[in-house]
Amino acid sequence: MNKFWRRALAKVCLLGLVLAGAGAWRSLSWVRTWSYSAAVALAKEHTEWQTRDWLAAESRHFRLKYRSQDASVVPLVLETAEEAYNAATQIFGYRPPDKTLVLLYPDRQSLARQFGWAADESAMGVYWAGAVRILSPLDWPGPGRDLAAVFKTEGPLLHEFVHLLVDQLARGNYPRWLTEGIAQYVEEQVTGYRLPGPEAAETSTWYTLEDLDRHFDNLPDQALAYRQSLLMVDYLRTQVSWEGIRQLLLELGRGTPFNKALERATGLEVEELPAPLFTPSR
Incomplete structure (x- = not known):
């Protein structure tokens, strides 16, 4: 494949990754996981070319x-x-x-x-x-x-x-709050570092699950968004252990939508996640 076609394909795949990350394929998670490997490989090749x-x-x-x-x-x-x-x-x-x-x-x-x-x-x-x-x-x-x-x-x-590991295990099919919470959890376990943010007892108003998933980077209180993600992962870990979270990522990697993946891997339903963390919306 010549350089022109590699670059063209890379741009198409990069567009696909952007659409996926923006939630455009949210209802077609199997499409994202099916195309994941090719899209990432071509995107990396495009990045190598950009930094040649x-x-x-x-x-x-x-x-x-x-x-x-x-x-x-x-x-x-x-x-x-x-x-x-x-x-x-x-x-x-x-x-x-x-x-x-x-x-x-x-x-x-x-x-x-x-x-x-x-x-x-x-x-x-x-x-x-x-x-x-x-x-x-x-x-x-x-x-x-x-x-x-x-x-x-x-x-x-x-x-x-850690974001890369989550991405590869779930093959691009995961909510933003999950990968941010996992990254913070692993970071704290390995280095002891904890991102600054409010503690649960200090906050009475939380973002909704939809806010965290679809609008994470645009939320006005980024410290709260990151801390809430960590609290969510901590909650899941206490309920199903770290192995349960790992099984959730693997289930997501099969193209299963998050709600169903959560139930299959952990036995929990989204409605069972702690409501105070998601209502009311800010």
Whole structure:
């Protein structure tokens, strides 16, 4: 296949991923899982082509692409990635079949431009279309802090790699709150880091399940949205154990809609999820 057709197919598949992520195929979850592997493979190839002039380095389980100004932190990033890999794959009982592509952006502006965000966007990492994108540790820990220690405990690599594991196990068929809650749970278990956010006792008004799934990034209180996702995963874990959550992901990976997957894998129904977390809508 020549370069023109690879690029054309990649753009078609990227459009499909965007539609899926936006919920356009919500009622056809089997379509997303059926096309998942091809779409992600072509999207990664397109990403490789977009960053063809970047430098590259590899470790056992990762392929890192970076700009020359970040050469000094390449060993730290790959070392941290391998540590994240060992911890997360042990928890999930699953290993990705291929090396994970990681893109290292030198500053917030270049990461924001990739997704059309505002220049002051605070995100330090994103998982999308089979690749992990993170902000260089040279940009954010701040003066007087141990760069390596902060990057390993508070950096985005583990969080975003967990998103990749969830995505691969569920084959793209999962609600946003579930992957965000799982990523925070694993992050806290491995590094002890907990994203800032209100505790349950401090909040009387919660987002609805539909809010969390369909409008997550546009919710006005992002700290609450993330904390509510973590509380939901904590609730599921106490009810069905971590293995139950893993079975839920596998059931979703078969193309089963979330409501049915939850019942098949855990015996729970959506209506049994703790109502105070979803009513009233903000």
